[in-house]
Amino acid sequence: MKPLLLNPRQIAPKAITELKKLTRYVKHDRLQILFYERKSMIQPALEELKALAKQVRRDIIMMTAQAGSGHPGGALSCVELGVALYFGIMRHDPKNPTWPDRDRFILSKGHASSFLYSVLAHSGYFDPNILPTFRKLGSPLQGHPDHRRVPGVEASTGSLGQGLSIAIGHALARRLDQRSYFTYVLISDGETNEGQTWEAAMMAAHHKVDHLIAIMDYNKFQLDDATKVICDIEPVIDKWRSFCWHVEEIDGHDFSQIFKAIAICQKVKNRPAMIVAHTIKGKGISFMENNNDFHGVAPTQEQAARALKELE
């Protein structure tokens, strides 16, 4: 197989000059390390976001194929959501991962860790060259994210249903500390079957928690089958609204819809916000799309080579 990791500097050579003009300041000459004034959120060039999304997809394929295990389907479905957050929306400093004013991101669907590691690495939290150690003995990049071992990982997740509660904790702490950060949490549709999600939903509304933006990666599948077969969550928009959340509904692969929905949710006061993002499990690779065989099974070397060809 060809070398699977690109130098991150190759990702977006054109964008750098452009973004330097647009952003208030750029700490490093890389697309990733950008700081935006929240009031005038500046959207990086669409082409650059798409290039990053492709790179993250290549990494997911490479990491899971090299490990021979992992969860590629649900990692591929949330790529645009993560790329938009880390490269266009969140205020964060990869060189200072515990900066108290950073925006938080909790990956509640912790099994999609390969996507998070790729996004963190290309943001500058750690060297992308360690991505191929994914799921290897001794690597910090284990199958489920460990916040003690990986800079930028806010919470150790993997036991589904817990991330929303953790995110509420961060959002309440923000209020107590009188800070202005946002907490973003990515949950999944199968995970929505977990009762704890709804306890958290009720709690957040009761305490009028704002600066909390949850996103549901609604790829319609969970481990064994389609979510509507296992335990249907519809009408999911009505459910969140009836729990007194502000709700937006978008195509989770469309960057402009993601930016627009986040901008609306950031303005919501005295209640939490949920973005229901319709996505495709296995998105980006023809034979993986809506093919739940790839929920918890890695592509073979041959499949990985084919997938990478599609992602060229």
Ligand SMILES: Cc1ncc(C[n+]2csc(CCOP(=O)(O)OP(=O)(O)O)c2C)c(N)n1
């Ligand atoms: C509490 C808990 N029960 C079971 C599992 C095993 N598990 C891992 S992934 C998964 C299905 C997840 O489906 P979904 O939440 O829709 O995620 P996605 O489709 O985004 O991969 C299950 C049941 C788990 N991680 N945690």
Ligand SMILES: [Mg+2]
């Ligand atoms: Mg799902």
